[in-house]
Amino acid sequence: MTSRTPTEQEIYGRRGRLITDHDANKISRIEELAYELKVHDVMTADMHTASPDMLMSEVLDILRINRISGVPVLQDGQMVGILSLEDIVRAMQKNELSAPVSQYMTRSLITVAGYDTIIKALQAFTDSRLGRLPVIDENNKLVGVITKGDITRGFLTALQRDYKEEEVRRYRASHLFEDIISDRTTLVLRYNIKAHDFIRGGNASSHIKRALLRLGADPQVARRCGIAVYEAEMNLIIHTKHGGILKLEMEPHRITMSTTDDGPGIPDISQVLQAGYSTASEQVREMGFGAGMGLINIKRCVDKMDIESTVGKGTKLTMRINLPIENSNTHKDK
Amino acid sequence: MSLQQIIEHLELTVLTEPRDFASVHPAGGYTSDLLSCVMAGAKGNYLWITLQAHLNIVAVAALLEVAAIIITENAQPDPATIAKANEQGIILLSTPKTTYEIDGKLWEMGIRTQ
Numbered sequence: 515m516t517s518r519t520p521t522e523q524e525i526y527g528r529r530g531r532l533i534t535d536h537d538a539n540k541i542s543r544i545e546e547l548a549y550e551l552k553v554h555d556v557m558t559a560d561m562h563t564a565s566p567d568m569l570m571s572e573v574l575d576i577l578r579i580n581r582i583s584g585v586p587v588l589q590d591g592q593m594v595g596i597l598s599l600e601d602i603v604r605a606m607q608k609n610e611l612s613a614p615v616s617q618y619m620t621r622s623l624i625t626v627a628g629y630d631t632i633i634k635a636l637q638a639f640t641d642s643r644l645g646r647l648p649v650i651d652e653n654n655k656l657v658g659v660i661t662k663g664d665i666t667r668g669f670l671t672a673l674q675r676d677y678k679e680e681e682v683r684r685y686r687a688s689h690l691f692e693d694i695i696s697d698r699t700t701l702v703l704r705y706n707i708k709a710h711d712f713i714r715g716g717n718a719s720s721h722i723k724r725a726l727l728r729l730g731a732d733p734q735v736a737r738r739c740g741i742a743v744y745e746a747e748m749n750l751i752i753h754t755k756h757g758g759i760l761k762l763e764m765e766p767h768r769i770t771m772s773t774t775d776d777g778p779g780i781p782d783i784s785q786v787l788q789a790g791y792s793t794a795s796e797q798v799r800e801m802g803f804g805a806g807m808g809l810i811n812i813k814r815c816v817d818k819m820d821i822e823s824t825v826g827k828g829t830k831l832t833m834r835i836n837l838p839i840e841n842s843n844t845h846k847d848k
Numbered sequence: 849m850s851l852q853q854i855i856e857h858l859e860l861t862v863l864t865e866p867r868d869f870a871s872v873h874p875a876g877g878y879t880s881d882l883l884s885c886v887m888a889g890a891k892g893n894y895l896w897i898t899l900q901a902h903l904n905i906v907a908v909a910a911l912l913e914v915a916a917i918i919i920t921e922n923a924q925p926d927p928a929t930i931a932k933a934n935e936q937g938i939i940l941l942s943t944p945k946t947t948y949e950i951d952g953k954l955w956e957m958g959i960r961t962q
């Protein structure tokens with residue numbers, strides 16, 4: 515199948531004709547996928563090949579070792595045929611496993627193009643009655659092999675992806691914010707952090723990161739929040755007298771995180787903002803804390819960081835990440 | 849280069865539950881025993897090479913989604929650390945070799961920074 519103008523049906527798929535609501539209900543997701551997915555989405559690109567002057571017995575070994583049922587036959591990079599288990603069986607019947615591949619290979623070259631839809635490949639399978647078809651690119655170069663098994667796997671993967679997207683969409687924060695009408699809707703997560711509780715150190719941060727992902731936050735944003743909040747959480751554990759409160763407030767346009775504690779407070783804030791400055795004890799340093807990088811890491815991960823502190827009273831650290839306005843729209847172009 | 853090949857080539861001991869290591873392909877590596885430096889320097893799907901073996905390395909690794917932690921010089925994590933790593937899906941590997949040797953070998957194998 516060399517290059518030619520695609521038909522309207524192929525270009526527009528099912529969207530090309532008028533579909534009533536009643537019809538639309540009857541189209542299964544698999545049917546849709548057969549038009550959406552392309553051959554190169556599901557084909558096997560990393561394939562084994564044979565040459566025409568190889569012996570049938572050699573190809574039998576390739577098939578057996580790799581547990582496949584056929585290979586394309588290449589000569590000087592050009593595809594000249596295809597050899598399947600059936601061809602090998604024919605050779606075996608005549609006791610000719612030492613014959614060259616060229617004698618038994620199938621020369622009728624039915625191919626599909628990488629940009630063809632799956633529905634096209636399925637038709638080619640039906641028409642040709644072959645179990646495996648070579649895939650070529652625009653320049654007629656062999657780029658892969660497709661089997662019916664590849665198509666089934668492709669469907670399953672796509673359905674799984676659909677399912678995941680649906681699950682994320684269902685919990686997406688933007689929905690929460692769209693469904694509940696108020697002048698200002700925020701979601702607040704609050705964690706009580708105990709001083710010197712290294713055993714549970716980082717638990718709140720990992721819960722926050724997971725919550726953000728479930729709410730449909732961009733993974734990069736969730737990662738930045740996770741790192742910032744981890745450093746803040748560990749500061750409460752390492753440095754405070756009685757621990758403190760870690761709070762995350764989510765709004766459609768921004769995420770605000772804060773920690774508050776009741777002491778001891780920081781005498782000189784400019785000092786703690788210097789890389790490498792740390793007051794951590796020797797014991798804590800042995801565990802790998804006290805690099806004097808905590809607040810610097812936080813600053814790097816958030817859009818705005820504020821720190822207020824009074825010695826003897828406590829410290830309040832506020833961190834803010836702005837979200838792009840468009841973040842709330844569902845993009846579905848995959 | 850898959851984690852399976854790395855484990856075999858460096859003769860690492862797997863401390864956590866076995867997984868499909870052949871399907872894990874580390875994107876690079878980072879070495880430090882200071883957790884905040886790791887937070888800043890290690891990227892997702894990196895190998896983290898460290899002497900630290902206490903519970904808090906698991907939280908850091910989980911937040912960063914590192915491919916695996918290689919604990920050097922036979923530093924032994926306690927059972928609670930290994931249990932938490934299993935729970936969070938973090939792979940813990942161990943070796944008697946020094947961090948320096950492991951880094952050198954990984955670099956030779958083509959595991960470099962991106």
